[in-house]
Amino acid sequence: MARKIGSRYTAHQILGRGSAGTVWLGEGPEGPVAVKLLREDLASDQELVGRFVQERTALLGLEHPNVVSVRDLVVDGNDLALVMDLVRGTDLRTRLDREKRLAPEAAVAIVADVADGLAAAHAAGVVHRDVKPENVLLDMQGPLGPGGSHPALLTDFGVAKLIDSPRRTKATKIIGTPDYLAPEIVEGLPPRASVDIYALATVLYELLAGFTPFGGGHPGAVLRRHVTETVVPLPGIPDELWQLVVQCLAKAPASRLRASELGARLRELLPMLAGMPPLDVDEPDAESAEEPQAPPEEPVSSAPVRRGAVPLVPGAKPADSNRDTHTSMRVPGPDELAGGARGTARAPRAAGAPRPGSARHRAATRRRRVALGVAAVALVAAAGVGTWVATSGDDAGATPQDTKNSAPATP
Numbered sequence: 001m002a003r004k005i006g007s008r009y010t011a012h013q014i015l016g017r018g019s020a021g022t023v024w025l026g027e028g029p030e031g032p033v034a035v036k037l038l039r040e041d042l043a044s045d046q047e048l049v050g051r052f053v054q055e056r057t058a059l060l061g062l063e064h065p066n067v068v069s070v071r072d073l074v075v076d077g078n079d080l081a082l083v084m085d086l087v088r089g090t091d092l093r094t095r096l097d098r099e100k101r102l103a104p105e106a107a108v109a110i111v112a113d114v115a116d117g118l119a120a121a122h123a124a125g126v127v128h129r130d131v132k133p134e135n136v137l138l139d140m141q142g143p144l145g146p147g148g149s150h151p152a153l154l155t156d157f158g159v160a161k162l163i164d165s166p167r168r169t170k171a172t173k174i175i176g177t178p179d180y181l182a183p184e185i186v187e188g189l190p191p192r193a194s195v196d197i198y199a200l201a202t203v204l205y206e207l208l209a210g211f212t213p214f215g216g217g218h219p220g221a222v223l224r225r226h227v228t229e230t231v232v233p234l235p236g237i238p239d240e241l242w243q244l245v246v247q248c249l250a251k252a253p254a255s256r257l258r259a260s261e262l263g264a265r266l267r268e269l270l271p272m273l274a275g276m277p278p279l280d281v282d283e284p285d286a287e288s289a290e291e292p293q294a295p296p297e298e299p300v301s302s303a304p305v306r307r308g309a310v311p312l313v314p315g316a317k318p319a320d321s322n323r324d325t326h327t328s329m330r331v332p333g334p335d336e337l338a339g340g341a342r343g344t345a346r347a348p349r350a351a352g353a354p355r356p357g358s359a360r361h362r363a364a365t366r367r368r369r370v371a372l373g374v375a376a377v378a379l380v381a382a383a384g385v386g387t388w389v390a391t392s393g394d395d396a397g398a399t400p401q402d403t404k405n406s407a408p409a410t411p
Helices: 046-054 056-060 091-099 104-125 159-163 194-211 219-227 239-248 258-271 334-338 359-396 400-405
Strands: 001-007 009-017 021-028 030-037 070-074 077-082 089-091 134-141 152-154 171-176 325-331
Touching: 001 077, 009 030, 009 070, 046 056, 046 070, 046 077, 056 070, 089 091, 091 134, 091 194, 104 134, 104 152, 104 258, 194 239, 194 258, 239 258
Parallel strands: none
Antiparallel strands: 001 009, 009 021, 021 030, 030 077, 070 077, 089 134, 134 152, 171 325
């Protein structure tokens, strides 16, 4: 069912839904467009509408081959919409869901494209604040790049900033998606360009591994890991690439590369990645990452653990927690961020290894304990026999006087 968006655009069909609104296939004076229609409760917020108008110049002026350009911002009655270029393709999340992980060459080529787009945005003073696979579009009509990758474009610029109004999100709230949030945002610091670099490095890790370095389980646990845990190495990738990932996931924002530097460095690594297959590493179990862990005797659920998502508006039910564009979360307190002595970092599980807490893992643990117990009994028995032989030999050749004057053994 078609609907008018302002006086110049017509929305024909829904392309996708997110927590901030709905994306429509539309038509404008210059041809097909994508229209992101924000939720009605957002459109009724006069403060947000004012910010929407203020951001118009910055968003309309942001043009780059790796950025989905905003053509127009529409404020009309209850309609608040961003009119954007229509990209014929799919988003990176859809490809990742289908393939689980990408070959390193394709992953690096895609992330290099996004880094170039971020470099242009940062130069214009625009911080994205919600870089993740859902917001990376793959242009299926564009020329194939390294590893057979399609050109990547970053979309949804400005949406996080628009929604993050002082009245809507107080000092105790966070706007973003838990798996990709930089530590400084978790700690309540204002978002700078470096938060996009951290999020993009998280995306690169996810493309290579099939899971994010600190994600899984309850959003509070995810936020804590960002602040307190170090990233677990991925086996099988060149050290030069791994060092880039580690540098861009640094806890200190100043230690991370700039977007232009990251894009250039990644492209330099492409030749050495040609022909490398996707990594063979299993995702760590979210249930084994939380504290406290369940006792080994308790059955472990085999149900998949979805990425944590908390609705932006209290009481709202997100359509898909994996695809929520913006999530409002409480800022953890200092005691929560400190975590426990054991921490919550999870090492990737090698292919074929039993899942911690599973029946096979518990059976293997019991077998090891039994083997250790048998070995201990045998060792004690051997030690007792040896001691009896040694003392018997000594007593046989010793006189009563010798036995009486012998010094006790030193413990």
